Amino acid sequence: MSFWTRALRHKSFVAGGVLVALLVAMALLSFVWTPHPATEIDVPNKLQPPSMKHWLGTDSLGRDIVSQLIVGARASIAVGLIAVGIGIVAGVALGLLAAARRGWVEEAVMRLADFGLAFPALLTAIMLAAIYGPGLLTSIVAIGIFNIPEFARITRASANSVWSREFVLAARACGKGALRITMEHVLPNIASVLVVQATIRFAIAILAEAGLSYLGLGTQPPTPSWGRMLGEGQSMMYQAPMLAVWPGLAIVLSVLGLNLMGDGLRDLLDPKLARQR
C-alpha cells in the first residue's frame, strides 16, 4: 500500500492534516485577501458584536477580528518555520557529528544539549529583550536556540542506531569515509524521525510564540499576532469576553492539528516507534 493510501486511512493524520492545511491556507490567503484591512483602526465601530460586516466583531480599536486572525497566522507560521529550521540545521549537524565521531566529541555535544535544557525559550527571550528590546526576531532566535539541543539529542540517538547496522559496516569496508556514510546512509535513514520531530517542534514553537507575544516579548504592534490579540482581549474581558476566546481557539486548533499530524506521521513513517508508544 502506498504511503498516501495509508495516510488517507489514518484518522488522526487526516484530522491533523486538515487543520494544518487550514492554518497554511489562512496565512497564504492573508497576502491576497482579508475581509477588512487587518490593522485599520475604526474607533466609532469599536467592540462590535459579530455581524455580516464583521463576522467575529471588532476589537477595542474597531479592528476586524477575522482579518486579524487571518493575518496573525503568518506570525505563527513564520516563527515556527524559522525556529524549527534553526533547530534542524544546527541540531542535526551536531547530532550527526556526535554519532560519527563518538568519544569526546559526542560527550561534548551531549553536555551542550543538556546545557540547552537550562535555557528555555522564555529565558533566552528575556535576556535578548532586555538588551535589544522585544520583537519578532527576539522570539525567533530564542525559540530557534531552544530547538537545537532537542534536535541534536534525537539525531544522535537515531544516528547511533544506524551506525551500528550492518550496511554501514559494509560501506565502511568499501572504504567510504564518515562524511559520505553520514550523507548517503545515516541521514536518509533518520529522515522520518526528523520529520515527525519537526512537526511536533513546530507545534511547540507556535505555543511559545503565542506566549512570548502575549508577554509583549514577541511580535510588536501593529503587526497582528494571536498571542498579542489574547493579551489585548484579556484587558477587555468585562466588556467583550469573546475577544480573548477567538485567538486562543486559533492557537489550540493549529497546535492540535500539528500534534495530530505528528502522531499520524510517526505511525505511518516509523511503525517500530509507533508500537513502542
Added chain:
Amino acid sequence: MFSAIIGRPHLPRGPAIALFLLRRFATFVLTLAVASVVVFAVLDVLPGNVAQVMLGESATPQAVAALEKKLGLDRPTPERYAAWIQGLFTLQPGNSHAYDTPITELVAERLVVTVPLALLAMALTVVLALAAGLYAASHHNRAGDLGVMAASQLGIAIPSFWFGILLVMLFAVKLPWFPSGGFPGWTEDEGGGLWDGLQALVLPAVALAVVQAAILARFVRSAVLEVLREDFVRTARAKGLSRRAVLWGHVLRNAMVPVVTVIGLQFAGLVTGTVVIENVFSLPGLGRLIFQAISNRDLPLVQAMVMLLAATVIVINFVVDVLYALIDPRLKMAER
C-alpha cells in the same frame, strides 16, 4: 554512562553508584559554571556599554559615565565576572538599578508568591495526572481510556495562559468565586491571610496544572500499561488479590519510576510557566518582577533573575538524575 559504570565487572554496586554520582555532580557544577558565563556574557559583555543600554539613547554622557562608575564597568571583564559570582555566592548580587534596593530583598519578597504557586501547581499536576492516567490504563481501549487520551491531546494544545484567562472569565467574572488577579499577602497585617492567599493562587495553579497534567497523564498511562503486562502482576492476581489491590499495591509503585523523571522535568518547566501565568493573574512574583526589570532596563536585576531561574532548572535536573539513579540502578543511561 551509568550503565557503563555499573556494567564494569570489577566494580561492586556501591562504589559504582558513588562514581556515577561524582561524575554527575561534576557535570552539574560545570553546567552551572557555563550557564553563569553565558548569562554574564549576554547581559554584561555583549551589549557593549551596559550603562548606555540601561539609560537609553537620550542619556547625557555625564549620566552614562556616572552609571558606568557605579556599576564598576571601568574594571576588566574577568574581574567583573568574579565579583558577580562572588556576589551570587554570598547572596549579595548588588542593588537593583530601578528600585535602588538590594536584589536579594526584592527576590525574597517575590519568592513567597512564586514558590507556593509552583508547588501547588505541581501537586495538582501529579494528582490530576495520576488519577487520569490510572483510570485510562485500567480502562485500556475502552471509552474511558479514549476519553482521557482525547482530553489530554486537547490539553497539550492549550496554552496555559489562555486557559488561565478562560478560568478568570468563568470563575472570577461570571461566577465570583475567586479573585480575578492580584495577591493579598499571606498575613493579616498585609491585608490578606492564609486562606485569602491560597484563594488567589488556586486559579493560576489550576491553569498551570491542567496543561502539565495532560502531558503527564500520558506517561502515567503508558507506564502503568507496561507494568500491567509484567509476570508479577499476573502472579499477584493468581494469588487472589483484587484488581484494585494489585493496581495500587504493585503496579503503581513500579510504574512510578519513569513517571518521577517526567515529574522532575515538568517541575523545571513549571519554573518558566509561573513567569507567564503570574502575568496573567497580576501576581507579584518573580515573573512580574522580571518583566518590570525588562521594561526598566534594570540589567543587574535581569541578570540575577535569569541566573536564578536557569540555576533552578539545572538543580532540578540534577536532583532528578540522582533520584532516578538511586531508585532504579538498572536504568539505561545510554540514551541521555
